[in-house]
Amino acid sequence: PLLRIDVVTIFPEYLDPLRAALLGRAIERGLIEVNVHDLRDWTHDVHRAVDDAPYGGGPGMVMKPQVWGDALDDVCDEATRLVVPTPAGRPFTQDMAHAYAAEEHLVFACGRYEGIDQRVIEDAARRMPVDEVSIGDYVLVGGEAAVLVIVEATARLLPGVLGNPVSAEQDSFSDGLLEGPSYTRPEVWRDLAVPEVLRSGNHALIDRWRRDQALQRTVRRRPELLDRLPEGSLDHHDLAV
Numbered sequence: 568p569l570l571r572i573d574v575v576t577i578f579p580e581y582l583d584p585l586r587a588a589l590l591g592r593a594i595e596r597g598l599i600e601v602n603v604h605d606l607r608d609w610t611h612d613v614h615r616a617v618d619d620a621p622y623g624g625g626p627g628m629v630m631k632p633q634v635w636g637d638a639l640d641d642v643c644d645e646a647t648r649l650v651v652p653t654p655a656g657r658p659f660t661q662d663m664a665h666a667y668a669a670e671e672h673l674v675f676a677c678g679r680y681e682g683i684d685q686r687v688i689e690d691a692a693r694r695m696p697v698d699e700v701s702i703g704d705y706v707l708v709g710g711e712a713a714v715l716v717i718v719e720a721t722a723r724l725l726p727g728v729l730g731n732p733v734s735a736e737q738d739s740f741s742d743g744l745l746e747g748p749s750y751t752r753p754e755v756w757r758d759l760a761v762p763e764v765l766r767s768g769n770h771a772l773i774d775r776w777r778r779d780q781a782l783q784r785t786v787r788r789r790p791e792l793l794d795r796l797p798e799g800s801l802d803h804h805d806l807a808v
């Protein structure tokens with residue numbers, strides 16, 4: 568496959584959506600290989616314990632290092648990049664999705680409770696690249712949803728995974744602005760009409776209108792993106808918007 572993915576979690580069924588739709592077909596076609604492992608398969612005790620009380624006190628439980636250490640020893644190899652979702656992680660970005668799409672083997676460690684004993688990450692970092700990443704500034708209950716997000720954003724960049732091959736520059740964030748509105752038939756729906764310009768056939772005008780819409784939407788919803796635009800990417804007409 569282009570990319571091998573292993574996920575370790577105490578809720579393996581949470582990753583079932585990876586096998587649906589386009590991603591599922593990419594797996595069937597051998598473009599991507601996805602293996603999901605139940606962390607409890609590496610527990611040592613009759614209670615199959617994966618967590619314990621935090622040193623130093625505090626709320627909740629922490630995931631035991633021994634269980635994770637044994638699991639990662641079996642699942643990781645010389646080509647592995649270990650990705651650990653965590654609220655305290657580096658923000659996951661489109662650039663990271665491109666980097667992950669170029670990898671050979673990704674292993675995702677899904678934490679639950681208050682997270683995984685930090686020594687698991689420290690120990691892994693001795694023999695492989697390890698990324699602690701966050702998918703956004705909101706609080707989840709575990710890492711599984713983040714893995715679904717990261718895998719989707721990464722897999723869609725692999726050649727052949729999606730029907731229409733995406734090109735980096737066509738991706739919405741690539742020209743630095745948000746996507747503008749889209750329309751399709753019927754021309755009027757619940758007395759809402761499609762903007763005239765889009766039916767004019769005047770493609771210079773259409774392109775200009777679409778850029779204006781993207782610019783207005785970006786100013787309204789994500790003004791901070793405008794600071795990141797490359798120098799001179801807004802012409803005098805844009806600035807008049």
Ligand SMILES: CN1CCN(Cc2ccc(Cn3ccc4ccc(-c5n[nH]c(N)c5C#N)cc43)cc2)CC1
Nearest residue numbers: 652653678679681701702703705707708709710713
């Ligand atoms: C008093 N304490 C209370 C706990 N908080 C911190 C905290 C610690 C763990 C969890 C639950 N959890 C366990 C593993 C795990 C992985 C990813 C994510 C995650 N959340 N949001 C993202 N963007 C994520 C990603 N990616 C959450 C996870 C929630 C909140 C500090 C203050």
